[in-house]
Amino acid sequence: MTEYRPVDLSGLRTVGLAARPSKVRVEDFAQPARAGVSFAEFMAGLPRILFGEDVRAVVDAVVRARRAGRPVIVGLGAHVIKCGLSPVLVDLMERGIVTALAMNGAGPIHDVEIALVGRTSEDVQAGLREGAFGMARETGELIHDALAAAGPGVGLGAAIGRRLLEVRAPHA
16 A cells, blocks of 8 residues: 655645635625516526626527527537426427527437436446446337438438327327
8 A cells, every 4th residue: 555645735825815806705696586577687686707697698699699580509418308408498499599409319318218208317327237228128219210210301300209299209
């Protein structure tokens, strides 16, 4: 076993909080939304620091793009879907705010499982250990059948969506 010497802290210098610059102050915190507030009021209550400003910048960019007739394409990973945010994305698409989605390969897997049985997201560690990770029969069959039936120029999302409608997936 390797022996380690204690770290030499003799050169360490501390600084008092009063003298140290800080990025976040309590007066910058968000204001909780009250019942009945508009989206604009909700946005105004977000903090004007760090991520709060990023959220405002994204909202402003989306509004400018749609007003100019430009597309708004949301790139996302599967966690957005498996964490239950699909209804928000669908609503944004139905309202014409989001015009397209671009996602990784796990996104359609979670979409298919949610549409078919109303649940998704297996235990990766246990599945790998047992050799069963990613081996749900219905998921693979539906995606394969959808792609096999798709004609030229039909995208993955459209092919899977059509197939889910054909099989009358209860949670499509």
